[in-house]
Amino acid sequence: MGLKGRAAITGVADYKNVRNYTGKRKFFLEQWAELTQMALADAGLSKHDVDGLCCAAIPESTMFAPATIAEYLGLQVNFAETVDLGGASSVSMIWRAAAAIEMGICEAVVCAAPGLPIPSNPNPLPKDPSRVYGSTSAKWGSPQAEYDVPYGNVAQNAGYALIAQRYAATYGYDERALAKIAVDQRTNAQGNPKAVFFGEPITIDDVLQSKMIADPLHILEIVMPCAGGSAVVVVSERLAKKCQHRPVYVTGFGERLTTRSVTYADDMTVSPVGPAAASAFAMSGKKPKDVDVLEAYDCYTITVLLTIEDSGFCHKGEGITFVKENGLTFNGSFPVNTHGGQLGAGQAAGMAGGMSQPVEGVRQIMGRANGRQVDNCNAALITGTGGIMSEQSAIILEGA
Amino acid sequence: MVSIRPLPIPTPNSEPFWNGLANHQVNLQQCNDCRAWVFYPRSHCNGCLSPNLTWRKVAGNGTLYTYTVARRPTAPQFIDETPQLIAVVELNEGVRLNSVMVNVLPEALFIGMPVKPVFHQQDSATLLYFEPA
Numbered sequence: 243m244g245l246k247g248r249a250a251i252t253g254v255a256d257y258k259n260v261r262n263y264t265g266k267r268k269f270f271l272e273q274w275a276e277l278t279q280m281a282l283a284d285a286g287l288s289k290h291d292v293d294g295l296c297c298a299a300i301p302e303s304t305m306f307a308p309a310t311i312a313e314y315l316g317l318q319v320n321f322a323e324t325v326d327l328g329g330a331s332s333v334s335m336i337w338r339a340a341a342a343i344e345m346g347i348c349e350a351v352v353c354a355a356p357g358l359p360i361p362s363n364p365n366p367l368p369k370d371p372s373r374v375y376g377s378t379s380a381k382w383g384s385p386q387a388e389y390d391v392p393y394g395n396v397a398q399n400a401g402y403a404l405i406a407q408r409y410a411a412t413y414g415y416d417e418r419a420l421a422k423i424a425v426d427q428r429t430n431a432q433g434n435p436k437a438v439f440f441g442e443p444i445t446i447d448d449v450l451q452s453k454m455i456a457d458p459l460h461i462l463e464i465v466m467p468c469a470g471g472s473a474v475v476v477v478s479e480r481l482a483k484k485c486q487h488r489p490v491y492v493t494g495f496g497e498r499l500t501t502r503s504v505t506y507a508d509d510m511t512v513s514p515v516g517p518a519a520a521s522a523f524a525m526s527g528k529k530p531k532d533v534d535v536l537e538a539y540d541c542y543t544i545t546v547l548l549t550i551e552d553s554g555f556c557h558k559g560e561g562i563t564f565v566k567e568n569g570l571t572f573n574g575s576f577p578v579n580t581h582g583g584q585l586g587a588g589q590a591a592g593m594a595g596g597m598s599q600p601v602e603g604v605r606q607i608m609g610r611a612n613g614r615q616v617d618n619c620n621a622a623l624i625t626g627t628g629g630i631m632s633e634q635s636a637i638i639l640e641g642a
Numbered sequence: 643m644v645s646i647r648p649l650p651i652p653t654p655n656s657e658p659f660w661n662g663l664a665n666h667q668v669n670l671q672q673c674n675d676c677r678a679w680v681f682y683p684r685s686h687c688n689g690c691l692s693p694n695l696t697w698r699k700v701a702g703n704g705t706l707y708t709y710t711v712a713r714r715p716t717a718p719q720f721i722d723e724t725p726q727l728i729a730v731v732e733l734n735e736g737v738r739l740n741s742v743m744v745n746v747l748p749e750a751l752f753i754g755m756p757v758k759p760v761f762h763q764q765d766s767a768t769l770l771y772f773e774p775a
């Protein structure tokens with residue numbers, strides 16, 4: 243079943259993450275063009291090789307995003323997909339691209355996630371009142387509008403706090419272990435000059451003394467929004483052999499969606515990343531012990547903890563012990579989010595935060611993660627998380 | 643500036659639920675075919691997709707499945723209510739719903755706490771809040 247590992251990522255590109263962006267503002271279409279140009283140059287390919295694209299929504303066009311992008315970039319593609327899986331979108335773009343390539347319908351697919359601010363509209367439209375709660379839908383007929391919003395359970399912080407509290411009551415909790423996730427990732431960010439927290443290491447006490455946002459989540463356990471953006475190029479085996487870096491093959495994937503609102507999850511302490519990762523491992527013929535690095539979607543510390551447990555790196559309920567016993571830094575016993583993750587490097591706007599994890603996994607396997615390189619890095623598990631543990635995807639990347 | 647609290651706008655499917663709350667009773671749908679209790683209100687059972695659902699009055703008692711104390715408002719519309727005691731309650735029928743805990747101090751909350759309904763009038767709507775039973 244599934245992928246045979248014949249599609250590879252051969253080029254990546256990313257902007258420096260910036261908290262208070264003062265550079266030139268660019269439309270998503272401009273960022274698509276720029277990131278594509280950068281990623282193709284990195285791969286050693288030309289625009290004429292591209293025959294597929296995967297995108298998320300773009301602000302310039304509510305519908306028909308792929309055709310708008312293809313036209314702007316002057317591409318003619320055999321495969322185009324708008325992926326609407328929140329923070330899981332980037333990982334899911336990559337497996338869709340790999341699957342399309344293995345089917346033989348295309349040979350080079352660009353997956354990009356812009357996240358720099360767009361220019362200010364001189365004639366701004368009135369704010370859509372159904373979108374005042376961010377990603378929580380306030381549209382009439384949406385269950386969220388009726389049963390989440392009136393009770394104040396909106397946006398992300400409360401949802402992940404509810405998960406963490408339930409986890410604590412079920413399995414026990416050690417706030418120092420959760421804080422250690424943020425600290426170790428912040429240590430990794432010290433090797434990444436593109437991270438917003440480059441030059442700003444922290445301690446466990448810093449995390450625990452930071453402002454409590456929604457019990458038990460401190461502000462340093464929550465991602466820092468920033469400007470950024472990144473892209474990858476996924477190509478066929480034939481094109482991979484022409485590229486200049488070590489090809490990074492996509493050898494397995496999985497995806498799992500359950501509920502939009504985590505309130506209705508069968509068990510709020512169990513992430514759908516479990517079945518997604520199990521599928522990815524089974525397809526690639528690998529086991530958790532076979533991967534050298536975990537690049538886990540990390541909107542919150544609790545997300546990382548559940549991803550470690552439910553992906554099978556330890557038993558359910560033993561994640562806290564696992565985190566305490568392992569170094570999660572790039573030179574530790576279990577490297578996690580070696581670029582700093584989104585907790586340490588920043589969460590770029592749009593869907594770009596979730597592209598940082600695959601980009602880092604590729605850099606590690608290519609041996610290009612200067613300053614934070616994991617020794618002998620040949621295989622990685624990359625996860626994406628959308629909504630409030632609503633949507634999960636996972637891919638296994640392996641060096642040729 | 644105080645923002646206006648967002649209120650539910652009932653749909654044809656959900657009117658019996660919201661009308662029930664306005665009359666201080668909790669109405670839930672139950673599937674005639676698989677007997678599952680259904681929340682939130684739907685056209686079809688989310689257990690078996692049967693359209694044969696019956697509205698039944700229930701006690702509305704349950705337990706606190708999880709909660710958080712939101713010390714920063716989750717949206718500006720809730721700024722006057724900080725800290726918010728956001729709760730997920732599991733009714734005795736087994737369904738879960740979002741709510742707010744009232745008549746209790748944050749420190750007294752615990753997961754598994756027995757709770758009972760409070761019919762909270764919020765402007766023109768009646769919301770289903772809970773308090774310790």
Ligand SMILES: [Zn+2]
Pocket residue numbers: 673674675676677678687688689690691692
């Ligand atoms: Zn049924």
